[in-house]
Amino acid sequence: xxxVELRNLRKTYLHExxxxxxxxxxxxxxxxxxVGPSGCGxxxxxxxxxxxxxxxxxxxxxxxxxxxxTEPARRGLAMVFQSYALYPHMxxxxxxxxxxxxxxxxxxxxxxxxxxxxxxxxxxxxxDHKPGQLSGGQRQRVAIGRAIVRNPRVFLFDEPLSNLxxxxxxxxxxxxxxxxxxxxxxxxxxxxxxxxAMTMADRIxxxxxxxxxxxxxxxxxxxxxxNLFVARFMxxxxxxxxxxxxxxxxxxxxxxxxxETLSVSIPTQQxxxxxxxxxxxxxxxxxxxxxxxxxxxxxxxxSERLGAVTLLxxxxxxxxxxxxxxxxxNADRADTPIRMTFEEEHCHLFDADGMALARSTDHxxxxxx
Amino acid sequence: xxxxxxHTSVMARPAxxxxxxxxxxxxxxxxxxxxxxxxxxxxxxxxxxxxxVRNYNLVDPTQQGFAGINNYWYLLTDPDFMTSLENTxxxxxxxxxxxxxxxxxxxxxxxxEFAGRGIARILVISPFFIMPTVAxxxxxxxxxxxxxxxxxxxxxxxxLTPVDWLSRYPLATLVMIVAWEWLPFAVLILLTAIQSLxxxxxxxxxxxxxxxxxxxxxxxxxxxxxxxxxxxxxxxxFLLTVFAEISVTTAGGPGxxxxxxxxxxxxxxxxxxxxxxxxxxxxxxxVVANVVAAFLLRAVARNLET
Numbered sequence: 001x002x003x004v005e006l007r008n009l010r011k012t013y014l015h016e017x018x019x020x021x022x023x024x025x026x027x028x029x030x031x032x033x034x035v036g037p038s039g040c041g042x043x044x045x046x047x048x049x050x051x052x053x054x055x056x057x058x059x060x061x062x063x064x065x066x067x068x069x070t071e072p073a074r075r076g077l078a079m080v081f082q083s084y085a086l087y088p089h090m091x092x093x094x095x096x097x098x099x100x101x102x103x104x105x106x107x108x109x110x111x112x113x114x115x116x117x118x119x120x121x122x123x124x125x126x127x128d129h130k131p132g133q134l135s136g137g138q139r140q141r142v143a144i145g146r147a148i149v150r151n152p153r154v155f156l157f158d159e160p161l162s163n164l165x166x167x168x169x170x171x172x173x174x175x176x177x178x179x180x181x182x183x184x185x186x187x188x189x190x191x192x193x194x195x196x197a198m199t200m201a202d203r204i205x206x207x208x209x210x211x212x213x214x215x216x217x218x219x220x221x222x223x224x225x226x227n228l229f230v231a232r233f234m235x236x237x238x239x240x241x242x243x244x245x246x247x248x249x250x251x252x253x254x255x256x257x258x259x260e261t262l263s264v265s266i267p268t269q270q271x272x273x274x275x276x277x278x279x280x281x282x283x284x285x286x287x288x289x290x291x292x293x294x295x296x297x298x299x300x301x302x303s304e305r306l307g308a309v310t311l312l313x314x315x316x317x318x319x320x321x322x323x324x325x326x327x328x329x330n331a332d333r334a335d336t337p338i339r340m341t342f343e344e345e346h347c348h349l350f351d352a353d354g355m356a357l358a359r360s361t362d363h364x365x366x367x368x369x
Numbered sequence: 370x371x372x373x374x375x376h377t378s379v380m381a382r383p384a385x386x387x388x389x390x391x392x393x394x395x396x397x398x399x400x401x402x403x404x405x406x407x408x409x410x411x412x413x414x415x416x417x418x419x420x421x422v423r424n425y426n427l428v429d430p431t432q433q434g435f436a437g438i439n440n441y442w443y444l445l446t447d448p449d450f451m452t453s454l455e456n457t458x459x460x461x462x463x464x465x466x467x468x469x470x471x472x473x474x475x476x477x478x479x480x481x482e483f484a485g486r487g488i489a490r491i492l493v494i495s496p497f498f499i500m501p502t503v504a505x506x507x508x509x510x511x512x513x514x515x516x517x518x519x520x521x522x523x524x525x526x527x528x529l530t531p532v533d534w535l536s537r538y539p540l541a542t543l544v545m546i547v548a549w550e551w552l553p554f555a556v557l558i559l560l561t562a563i564q565s566l567x568x569x570x571x572x573x574x575x576x577x578x579x580x581x582x583x584x585x586x587x588x589x590x591x592x593x594x595x596x597x598x599x600x601x602x603x604x605x606x607f608l609l610t611v612f613a614e615i616s617v618t619t620a621g622g623p624g625x626x627x628x629x630x631x632x633x634x635x636x637x638x639x640x641x642x643x644x645x646x647x648x649x650x651x652x653x654x655x656v657v658a659n660v661v662a663a664f665l666l667r668a669v670a671r672n673l674e675t
Contacts, residue, residue, distance in 0.1 A: 073578030099577035
């Protein structure tokens with residue numbers, strides 16, 4: 001297995017810079033996920049690592065060796081494509097055999113290795129089938145099998161689950177995670193689906209317009225978003241963001257902010273923000289408590305009952321909409337007034353530039369991280 | 370016109386007779402097309418069959434009557450006939466080999482990005498729009514003529530003696546001319562086919578370690594196999610009946626060196642005025658075409674499965 005290092009990678013098409021300097025060190029056996037909205041450059045970055053796109057500037061190192069100008073096949077990578085890209089005229093066996101045959105591996109060894117991989121992926125019964133005769137999930141498995149047989153140093157996945165239906169996606173997600181645990185291969189995985197990112201990643205790289213917004217473990221990104229973009233992007237339903245004004249800096253590590261109708265003090269380290277400065281308050285839907293004595297009031301517009309949880313869309317007196325997540329047994333109806341409490345220890349504060357202000361308390365799961 | 374009226378009257382009658390009347394209606398409506406087809410294809414076929422067993426020569430009207438299999442006998446024992454069959458096979462095979470082989474390579478080439486690709490594509494396709502007689506005349510007089518031709522001028526320019534292509538290598542030159550006419554068709558079909566090739570497949574092959582040649586053999590060619598079969602089938606149908614190019618350039622000569630089956634039938638009927646013999650040739654041509662078509666269709670059907 002291998003380490004991968006990106007040193008200030010850049011990609012320029014004509015005059016437009018698509019990737020604006022990405023640096024990242026990927027450890028052995030690590031599962032890294034690139035996420036971001038479409039057009040953020042995550043697939044381009046993956047294809048640059050794969051060798052399918054030229055690198056305009058910067059260095060790409062695999063196991064400490066610069067591979068910018070190495071042919072894709074010689075980089076020791078294997079890639080699973082979004083469309084699977086199976087060879088339609090070859091059966092499953094031949095699909096998996098192709099790279100081994102090109103590498104000049106002896107027949108007996110090829111047979112042995114494909115047999116092993118087929119057993120792991122439960123593909124034995126389908127070795128004679130053509131891709132056209134397989135279901136989506138089976139094709140997906142063949143694509144993964146084709147990557148595994150090469151015994152690559154690094155696995156690359158380009159949105160591999162996006163063509164599957166929801167149930168199968170959930171199942172393949174678990175299979176991929178357990179496969180990664182078993183093979184222990186360094187993996188780079190591109191997705192726009194944050195559930196995939198949160199559940200599978202050791203570390204997530206959030207990309208936006210060719211720039212890395214934040215790199216961290218899933219919980220770091222969730223509980224300590226570095227800026228407004230990450231705060232908005234991670235989490236579903238997304239974080240509530242309210243424009244507020246700094247009211248006063250309270251000396252013992254917290255800031256009081258207010259809008260016309262509410263006032264919250266947020267545990268934050270010394271910021272140097274002046275009273276009256278604009279800022280953004282962020283709070284996740286699950287951190288708003290329904291509380292008859294609460295200081296925040298609003299009117300329920302819509303309630304979405306998902307069974308396990310209920311999402312209340314609440315209009316605040318100043319017209320802002322927020323989402324409150326509460327238990328599945330919540331009985332509140334639309335058009336009824338409601339009082340809430342913001343759990344202050346879970347509030348986030350972003351300055352006028354959208355950067356998060358360092359907090360004075362931390363999430364228990366992140367202690368020591 | 371009276372759709373509603375017809376419909377209600379049909380509804381009123383018992384089911385069996387309604388069905389019969391519906392069938393009759395369909396028959397009546399189809400009959401003009403069927404009659405046309407009969408007149409235009411079946412009647413000539415029957416007349417050809419009839420003439421092929423008659424003594425019928427326009428030069429000698431006194432010679433008449435039933436010939437039996439004599440027309441066929443003369444044709445099949447005529448050395449010219451075997452030569453014309455060979456020539457037909459060489460013409461079809463040669464043109465197919467050049468147009469499909471070169472066409473595949475050109476299609477791959479024109480699928481790549483390069484400066485002026487649009488213009489190059491138009492240029493490679495344009496010969497297809499030139500009618501066969503004109504194309505043949507262009508080659509005969511403009512390009513290959515031993516005195517005025519462009520190639521002759523080029524050869525003289527470097528001190529070589531010009532070759533009289535059409536009399537020295539008549540069949541090969543014809544193959545070249547007809548291939549020039551049909552290459553655009555192959556390129557056109559194969560280019561559209563190649564454009565439907567999933568780029569991720571080629572990238573996957575690249576990651577699997579396939580170089581340009583390996584990609585072409587393992588990914589591109591299998592993807593093109595159906596289109597190639599279609600090109601072969603359509604071209605064969607037209608190449609079996611090549612006539613204008615021969616008539617304009619060599620008139621089948623020298624001797625019968627460039628006479629194919631179609632031109633042989635023409636020369637029997639309209640140069641020797643032997644309608645009976647020409648009709649026998651026509652019947653043989655029908656048989657040959659059907660044998661070829663049967664093989665082709667079977668090959669195509671196998672290839673179009675899955």
